[in-house]
Every structure is written in C-alpha cells, then in structure tokens.
Amino acid sequence: MKKQINCAVKLLALAAAMGVASGAAAQSAGQWVVKVGLNKIEPDVKSDPVSAPALPNSKADIGADTQPVLTIARMLTDNISAEMDLGVPYKHKIYGAGALDGTGKLGTSEVLPPTAFIQYHLFQPNSMIRPYAGVGITYAMFRNETGSGQLTALLNPGGKPVTFSMKNKWAASVKIGTTIAFKENWFVDVHMVKTKLKTTATYSTGQTQVAALDPTAVAISIGHNFDWKW
Numbered sequence: 352m353k354k355q356i357n358c359a360v361k362l363l364a365l366a367a368a369m370g371v372a373s374g375a376a377a378q379s380a381g382q383w384v385v386k387v388g389l390n391k392i393e394p395d396v397k398s399d400p401v402s403a404p405a406l407p408n409s410k411a412d413i414g415a416d417t418q419p420v421l422t423i424a425r426m427l428t429d430n431i432s433a434e435m436d437l438g439v440p441y442k443h444k445i446y447g448a449g450a451l452d453g454t455g456k457l458g459t460s461e462v463l464p465p466t467a468f469i470q471y472h473l474f475q476p477n478s479m480i481r482p483y484a485g486v487g488i489t490y491a492m493f494r495n496e497t498g499s500g501q502l503t504a505l506l507n508p509g510g511k512p513v514t515f516s517m518k519n520k521w522a523a524s525v526k527i528g529t530t531i532a533f534k535e536n537w538f539v540d541v542h543m544v545k546t547k548l549k550t551t552a553t554y555s556t557g558q559t560q561v562a563a564l565d566p567t568a569v570a571i572s573i574g575h576n577f578d579w580k581w
Contacts, residue, residue: 379476382426383579386540388572390420392441398562400449405506405558410449411457413564416441420570429476434468440494451505458498460517464491466524482529489524489546493517506556514555522548536576544568
C-alpha cells in the first residue's frame with residue numbers, strides 16, 4: 352500500500368507541475384467531463400490455501416497490470432458529480448505463494464472492472480486545483496482464465512491440464528484525487544482508488560480457493576469539460 356501511495360504522490364507532483372500554466376477548467380453544474388489516461392491496478396492479495404487435496408498452505412499472489420482508462424462524468428451540481436470508469440480488460444499473472452512461493456507463474460486471468468462513483472469536489476468550479484473524494488461500486492468481471500503447466504503439475508500431476516474460473520463479484524470502492532487546470536476546459540487528473548474485493552477460484556480438479564484481492568489503482572489522465580445539450 353505504501354508503494355501505491357508514493358506513486359500517487361509522485362503523479363500528483365507531476366500534475367501540479369503541468370498545472371502551473373494559467374487558465375481554469377469550469378467544472379460546473381450540468382457539464383459533462385471526459386478523461387482519458389493510464390491506470391495501474393495492483394492487487395494486495397491475501398489468499399486462503401487451496402482446498403484439499405493439495406499441498407498444505409498452497410496460496411496465490413497476483414501481479415499488477417497497466418491499461419488505458421476512459422472516464423465519463425456528469426456534474427450534478429457545482430460540487431457533486433456522477434462518474435463511470437471504463438476501459439479494456441486488465442491481464443494479471445498469478446503466482447504461487449505460501450508453500451508454493453518460488454514455483455513461478457500458475458496462470459493468468461483477465462478482469463474488467465467498470466466502476467461507478469458519486470464524488471464531491473472542493474472549491475469553486477473555476478478553481479485551478481480541485482481535490483475530490485468519492486465512493487462507488489465496482490463489478491469485477493473475470494474472463495479468459497488460463498492455467499499453466501506448473502499449475503497442472505501441482506494439482507493434477509500426469510493428468511489433464513488444469514483449468515480454473517474466478518467468480519464475478521460486486522465490490523465497494525473509494526476514490527481520492529485532484530484535477531489541475533492547464534487551459535480553459537482542459538485539465539490533468541490524478542487519482543487513487545481502493546477496492547475491497549473478495550472472490551473464489553474453482554479448479555477443474557475440484558479444489559477451490561478464496562482470496563481477498565483488495566486492489567489499489569493509481570491513474571493519471573487528461574480531461575476536458577464541455578456542455579452537451581440534449
């Protein structure tokens with residue numbers, strides 16, 4: 352978690368440097384906001400052991416991935432917005448942990464986590480710097496789960512390749528960030544999202560494994576405000 356916070360601080364400093372230019376983005380009631388950028392998701396995994404029959408304390412860890420992110424928001428008032436974070440699937444590598452530490456990659460899984468937020472923005476609509484915080488809900492959709500030869504060797508040695516699936520789950524998310532204007536209606540956005548996510552992996556050999564993934568996401572984007580009359 353400390354590493355993700357340090358990363359967010361560095362991105363915020365970069366955004367502040369970019370925001371030194373004059374001009375302010377008027378994020379006011381009724382406006383639409385579109386942001387495009389890069390988002391890094393890093394799970395903070397705490398997994399249960401694989402259920403029997405398996406080597407005791409057979410746990411898992413999951414690597415990070417970075418992908419483009421698209422955000423669409425509507426300013427409901429001068430200070431409150433409704434926002435949706437969208438993007439392409441993130442592909443995460445799964446590694447052994449616990450008794451399996453050092454065994455290498457056990458598989459991969461893609462996840463698509465669209466998230467809806469309600470956010471509160473500080474200061475006036477035309478302020479150059481506008482910190483914000485929000486709460487939201489994420490739907491984590493897992494797909495294309497693929498087991499490795501190492502996974503088969505551990506769970507079904509000499510048998511058919513082991514496959515697995517991960518259960519789609521709803522999860523709560525919180526977001527903190529800031530926008531920094533660098534030109535009229537244009538701004539840099541830096542934010543961090545923490546999600547409380549727990550899911551279950553089911554293996555083709557019959558074992559299951561419960562894991563708290565609890566990912567932290569750090570993103571930097573370029574955004575634009577505009578009026579859209581229906």
